[in-house]
Amino acid sequence: MRKLTRRNVLTALGATGIAGALPAQSGLAAPAPKIRLEARPGTARLAPDEYKPTPVWGYEGGVPGPTIRVRQGERIDRVFLNNLPQESTIHWHGIRIDNAMDGVPGLTQAAVPPGKTFDYGFTPPDAGTYWYHPHNRTWEQLARGLYGALIVEETSAPDVDRDEVLMIDDWRLTETAQIAEDFGAMHDWSHGGRIGNWITVNGDGYWTSDARQNDRLRLRLVNASNARIYNLSLKGLSGWVVALDGQPLSMPVPAEKLLLAPAQRADLIVDVTANSGMEASLLSHERGGSYAVAVFRVGQAMAERRADRPAPLPANPLTEIGPLAETRPVDLIMEGGAMGRMRGAMMNGKDTDIRTLISRGKAWAFNGQADMTDKPLLSVRAGQTVRIRMNNRSRWPHGMHLHGHHFRQMLLEEQMGPLRDTLLMQPGEISEIAFVADNPGDWLLHCHMVEHAAAGMMTWLKVT
Numbered sequence: 001m002r003k004l005t006r007r008n009v010l011t012a013l014g015a016t017g018i019a020g021a022l023p024a025q026s027g028l029a030a031p032a033p034k035i036r037l038e039a040r041p042g043t044a045r046l047a048p049d050e051y052k053p054t055p056v057w058g059y060e061g062g063v064p065g066p067t068i069r070v071r072q073g074e075r076i077d078r079v080f081l082n083n084l085p086q087e088s089t090i091h092w093h094g095i096r097i098d099n100a101m102d103g104v105p106g107l108t109q110a111a112v113p114p115g116k117t118f119d120y121g122f123t124p125p126d127a128g129t130y131w132y133h134p135h136n137r138t139w140e141q142l143a144r145g146l147y148g149a150l151i152v153e154e155t156s157a158p159d160v161d162r163d164e165v166l167m168i169d170d171w172r173l174t175e176t177a178q179i180a181e182d183f184g185a186m187h188d189w190s191h192g193g194r195i196g197n198w199i200t201v202n203g204d205g206y207w208t209s210d211a212r213q214n215d216r217l218r219l220r221l222v223n224a225s226n227a228r229i230y231n232l233s234l235k236g237l238s239g240w241v242v243a244l245d246g247q248p249l250s251m252p253v254p255a256e257k258l259l260l261a262p263a264q265r266a267d268l269i270v271d272v273t274a275n276s277g278m279e280a281s282l283l284s285h286e287r288g289g290s291y292a293v294a295v296f297r298v299g300q301a302m303a304e305r306r307a308d309r310p311a312p313l314p315a316n317p318l319t320e321i322g323p324l325a326e327t328r329p330v331d332l333i334m335e336g337g338a339m340g341r342m343r344g345a346m347m348n349g350k351d352t353d354i355r356t357l358i359s360r361g362k363a364w365a366f367n368g369q370a371d372m373t374d375k376p377l378l379s380v381r382a383g384q385t386v387r388i389r390m391n392n393r394s395r396w397p398h399g400m401h402l403h404g405h406h407f408r409q410m411l412l413e414e415q416m417g418p419l420r421d422t423l424l425m426q427p428g429e430i431s432e433i434a435f436v437a438d439n440p441g442d443w444l445l446h447c448h449m450v451e452h453a454a455a456g457m458m459t460w461l462k463v464t
Helices: 186-190 354-359 450-454
Strands: 036-044 054-059 068-071 076-082 091-093 117-122 128-133 148-153 162-171 198-201 208-212 216-223 230-235 237-244 247-254 258-260 265-272 279-286 289-299 330-336 344-347 350-353 364-366 378-380 384-392 398-402 407-410 416-420 422-425 430-437 441-447 458-463
Touching: 068 076, 128 216, 128 265, 148 162, 148 216, 186 450, 198 289, 216 258, 230 237, 230 289, 237 279, 237 416, 247 416, 258 265, 344 354, 350 354, 378 384, 384 422, 422 430, 441 450
Parallel strands: 036 076, 068 148, 162 216, 208 289, 330 384, 378 458
Antiparallel strands: 036 054, 076 117, 091 128, 128 148, 162 198, 216 265, 230 258, 230 279, 237 247, 237 265, 279 289, 330 364, 344 350, 384 430, 398 422, 398 441, 407 416, 407 430, 441 458
16 A cells, blocks of 8 residues: 555555434324434545545445434434345444344344334443444445444533544545445455555545644544554644543543554544644554644634643443452454464364365454354353453454443553453454453454454353
8 A cells, every 4th residue: 555645646546456203192292203324325525526426335325424422321212224235234333232232133133134124222321432333244334434423422521622523444445436346355354354545534535624723622533444453643733542442541641642443432632732824633654654634724722722631531330340369261262364374263063174264254263263153252140250361363463342341451460451342452462351241132242353253253242
């Protein structure tokens, strides 16, 4: 991939080549109309104006889909209408949701056929930055643009001048700005996943907004890419990370360099420090250099810069982890992929060699298992503390996502990291996570490099 900048006019693109309310009766108020959320084909202007709009799949036909914004404790009801040519679902990523609403085909619901609907309804218990996306053929549907932000506002909001959602995505486009159709490429599935050659924020390759010097902004960053890991920093902005994956940090930390794996989120509170007439930017750093993915044009200051550090966001009502001494960790060994030396794994109940696995679209395994089975990784009673020791024996990074819960990474000297729902595992790394399994149901645990998940990196937990 060539170096991308805000002004190179797609120089990298050639590299691929390729219901109404019912009347009131008996003095009773009519029920509120149901809100529909439709997945359908549409177009988006991802590339510069000299290119035709790009055909996409989007919620309400757009990229991203509508931002759903509610207050903490407020119920969300959506009638999902699938007008795609494939079956689909909606997964409400990061929400500690009722299991029946989690949107995982074959585990929590049946996939919704074209032309059919499914009613989703839940009350988010936690404030924070979340998002929604499909969980059927995610490796294709997500790459075509099917995602949106879900924002749950705190009952007591931080003191900021503006709240911005920035959904960062990469697209694999042809030289005519069409989405490359090589979705099932085994090279992607067995290597780093589908990496694009054009980056957008909120569906815009040149995302720009206005701000004033000394403004204090809340930036809600969401990595909506299939597989790309972003190494981000700020220019002309100075501030703090206040939440990760929707969960507040106990104390804000300086926002310097930030690694954002697929599906991870980070909430920043930043002050605009660039001079009037200059630009403030969110930068992405890669081997080929750095480029701005989002730019604020800075205008004249209307107030003095705030000298105070932001207070921590209000904590969410999660059950904290108790003593771990009597809790036995469960091992999750991650194997396979290119250069991984995996000779075979179990599939359909049989020991299967690697050539046969590859021919059937499998390149990875958890604990020697390349497909989902009826047996969970572990089964626990609600309220038990769970520890999972993950060993990445592959040559590739993996963003491990747990549904229905948030966990803490165990650090040195029995310290615990911040609450997260997605953990980036580097090649050769061993990490242990712990959480209280207080949400009954069958919960998926998988790599959110979604090609890796499709190619074998999925398992599940049963909480009874």
